[in-house]
Amino acid sequence: xxxxxxxxxxxxxxxxxxxxxxxxxxxxxxxxxxxxxxxxxxxxxxxxxxxxxxxxxxxxxxxxxxxxxxxxxxxxxxxxxxxxxxxxxxxxxxxxxxxxxxxxxxxxxxxxxxxxxxxxxxxxxxxxxxxxxxxxxxxxxxxxxxxxxxxxxxxxxxxxxxxxxxxxxxxxxxxxxxxxxxxxxxxxxxxxxxxxxxxxxxxxxxxxxxxxxxxxxxxxxxxxxxxxxxxxxxxxxxxxxxxxxxxxxxxxxxxxxxxxxxxxxxxxxxxxxxxxxxxx
Amino acid sequence: xxxxxxxxxxxxxxxxxxxxxxxxxxxxxxxxxxxxxxxxxxxxxxxxxxxxxxxxxxxxxxxxxxxxxxxxxxxxxxxxxxxxxxxxxxxxxxxxxxxxxxxxxxxxxxxxxxxxxxxxxxxxxxxxxxxxxxxxxxxxxxxxxxxxxxxxxxxxxxxxxxxxxxxxxxxxxxxxxxxxxxxxxxxxxxxxxxxxxxxxxxxxxxxxxxxxxxxxxxxxxxxxxxxxxxxxxxxxxxxxxxxxxxxxxxxxxxxxxxxxxxxxxxxxxxxxxxxxxxxxxxxxxxxxxxxxxxxxxxx
Numbered sequence: 001x002x003x004x005x006x007x008x009x010x011x012x013x014x015x016x017x018x019x020x021x022x023x024x025x026x027x028x029x030x031x032x033x034x035x036x037x038x039x040x041x042x043x044x045x046x047x048x049x050x051x052x053x054x055x056x057x058x059x060x061x062x063x064x065x066x067x068x069x070x071x072x073x074x075x076x077x078x079x080x081x082x083x084x085x086x087x088x089x090x091x092x093x094x095x096x097x098x099x100x101x102x103x104x105x106x107x108x109x110x111x112x113x114x115x116x117x118x119x120x121x122x123x124x125x126x127x128x129x130x131x132x133x134x135x136x137x138x139x140x141x142x143x144x145x146x147x148x149x150x151x152x153x154x155x156x157x158x159x160x161x162x163x164x165x166x167x168x169x170x171x172x173x174x175x176x177x178x179x180x181x182x183x184x185x186x187x188x189x190x191x192x193x194x195x196x197x198x199x200x201x202x203x204x205x206x207x208x209x210x211x212x213x214x215x216x217x218x219x220x221x222x223x224x225x226x227x228x229x230x231x232x233x234x235x236x237x238x239x240x241x242x243x244x245x246x247x248x249x250x251x252x253x254x255x256x257x258x259x260x261x262x263x264x265x266x267x268x269x270x271x272x273x274x275x276x277x278x279x280x
Numbered sequence: 281x282x283x284x285x286x287x288x289x290x291x292x293x294x295x296x297x298x299x300x301x302x303x304x305x306x307x308x309x310x311x312x313x314x315x316x317x318x319x320x321x322x323x324x325x326x327x328x329x330x331x332x333x334x335x336x337x338x339x340x341x342x343x344x345x346x347x348x349x350x351x352x353x354x355x356x357x358x359x360x361x362x363x364x365x366x367x368x369x370x371x372x373x374x375x376x377x378x379x380x381x382x383x384x385x386x387x388x389x390x391x392x393x394x395x396x397x398x399x400x401x402x403x404x405x406x407x408x409x410x411x412x413x414x415x416x417x418x419x420x421x422x423x424x425x426x427x428x429x430x431x432x433x434x435x436x437x438x439x440x441x442x443x444x445x446x447x448x449x450x451x452x453x454x455x456x457x458x459x460x461x462x463x464x465x466x467x468x469x470x471x472x473x474x475x476x477x478x479x480x481x482x483x484x485x486x487x488x489x490x491x492x493x494x495x496x497x498x499x500x501x502x503x504x505x506x507x508x509x510x511x512x513x514x515x516x517x518x519x520x521x522x523x524x525x526x527x528x529x530x531x532x533x534x535x536x537x538x539x540x541x542x543x544x545x546x547x548x549x550x551x552x553x554x555x556x557x558x559x560x561x562x563x564x565x566x567x568x569x570x571x572x573x574x575x576x577x578x579x
Contacts, residue, residue: 013481018388025384026396028377032449033402036414039424043417082323085316093313104324107332110560112510113408114530115549118537119331122338127542129334154327177309186311215407218512222534235409235513242413242517251417254410261405269398 037258044255047248055241055252063229064237065256067145071233072213075152079209083160084202088194090161091168092176102165105158113218117151120223124150143225148233151219156209163205164198171197200278204271211264215257339550342543350547355523356532360551363529366440366515367508370447374504375497377448378455385456386463400456403449408513415446416517438520443528446514451504458500462493495570499563506559509552 013021045052055061086105090098108116122128124141134141141147175197179189195202217235224231226240234257241250339347350356384390385397403411419426419436429436436442466489474484512530519526529552536545 021380022384022388022390025381026392029381029396029399032377032445032452034399035418035424036411036449037402037406039414039418040410043414082320085323086320088312088316089320092310093308093317095317101320101324104328106560107328110506110510110556111332112512112530112533112549112552112556114512114533115335115510115553118533118545118549119335121537122334122542122546123331125542127540150327154331157323157327173310180309180311189311211405215410217407217409218530221512222537235407238409238413247413247417250413254407254413257407257410261402261407261410264405265398265401268401 040254040258043251052252055249060228064232064234068214068233071148071152074149075213076209079157080160086161087164091165105161108155116154116219117222120150142223147223148220151223152213155216155219156212159209160205163201167201200271200275207267335546335549338546347547350544351551358524359527359529359532366443367505370444370451370508371501371505373448374451374455375501378452382456382459400453403453411514412517437518442518443515446518447508454503455500459496462496495566498566502559502563506556
């Protein structure tokens with residue numbers, strides 16, 4: 001019944017109008033969304049494979065890639081663990097302040113990346129709350145790697161939690177309760193019941209978190225200090241190259257981040273398909 | 281399904297739990313409430329609450345007159361105007377374009393539909409700095425599109441129009457993804473009833489469909505607008521950063537920080553935070569209202 005009513009509605013617009021609307025939608029998608037991505041790859045390989053290779057293997061590029069991987073390697077596991085505990089709390093229990101917790105998890109989405117960096121400068125910077133105390137002990141957080149990690153953690157912590165909460169809520173807790181009633185320990189329940197149920201959603205949250213951690217620019221730019229070979233992540237290296245009018249190299253390094261973006265989108269489609277398959 | 285689950289759970293808890301403790305109901309038979317709850321709250325406190333409160337405290341310790349002097353100085357006011365103006369224009373454009381894209385994706389079958397649906401998420405995935413340099417290279421006077429627009433007298437890069445284009449790139453997926461589910465769930469029977477009662481296609485669209493999509497369009501608008509207010513990476517390259525003309529508010533925060541004017545930076549940030557929290561609050565209100573509307577309609 002649904003199919004018949006749908007086909008009737010589909011025929012409701014005259015063919016010429018339908019075709020022009022499709023054409024217009026396609027054109028606007030290409031112009032506003034696809035062109036900027038395509039432009040990265042085309043300009044990255046503008047001067048050939050060798051120039052591209054030189055740009056991404058040059059020493060400062062290599063150290064930027066290493067730093068980005070390290071920062072991501074620290075922040076993603078931290079946020080993965082937080083995502084699991086937050087989702088378990090919010091999706092499995094009712095308590096006062098639950099909505100407040102949910103709102104707090106959304107905060108990074110409403111805060112400018114620049115402000116996300118600023119807050120850590122105000123706490124740990126030279127004139128910040130702990131600035132003098134840290135300076136006495138010779139610990140540097142701002143304009144150093146710890147600051148970059150903190151800013152990245154702040155910007156990326158909602159992703160895993162945000163993926164898991166609706167998923168776990170829609171699944172309900174019947175299977176987990178059954179496991180406990182049948183005598184499973186908490187760890188057994190988590191490993192044998194919870195984890196298999198949420199694995200694709202969890203993986204997708206980790207993918208999003210990783211992509212954002214590698215690509216974060218505004219927040220990291222505020223806390224990094226742009227020290228070449230020391231506190232430059234991949235996006236910051238792109239910025240420096242671009243501002244030096246070294247466009248081909250800037251786009252070559254940017255193409256690495258664009259590959260990450262394309263892989264993220266492909267994984268999204270794959271994981272959506274997997275989730276549908278698992279749910280029957 | 282969610283609502284059913286939570287009411288069932290509360291009911292059982294109110295029987296099992298102590299009636300005196302209203303703050304925390306006994307967490308049923310599932311393990312791990314306290315460790316998970318405590319860890320989440322501790323993490324949020326360390327990562328979010330303490331640093332975020334630092335901005336407000338820093339601004340407050342500077343005193344109201346200092347805050348006011350900062351945020352009312354001509355350069356900052358100009359930056360707010362540019363930021364709000366471009367975000368607003370971009371959010372409006374995103375609503376129109378995003379609605380059209382969502383409409384085509386949900387209503388029509390055409391080759392490449394699945395690919396187009398996947399591509400809409402590019403701005404979510406592409407790092408903002410990459411989008412920024414790419415858009416600049418496209419719209420610069422010698423760029424792919426810029427070179428054809430320049431003779432027509434249309435300057436895009438290094439003008440507010442360029443900022444708006446960058447923010448449309450950022451805002452579009454928010455609108456498409458807000459509207460798409462509502463379009464998919466739209467009740468075809470109401471449409472058919474309207475047309476069988478003699479309404480033209482345009483009347484059905486304007487009087488039946490559009491009102492039903494309004495909450496989703498508003499949500500998409502608010503999300504795109506709020507995101508635009510704080511956006512930095514995709515804008516900072518194409519804007520050209522001319523003081524009083526194309527400087528955006530987040531850039532001024534960085535400028536203040538570079539002069540070690542922490543209080544000034546905090547003051548600008550507080551104004552921006554309040555604006556975006558107001559937006560998020562508005563979004564929740566819209567969503568709450570449309571949810572209640574749907575629930576009353578269903579029951």
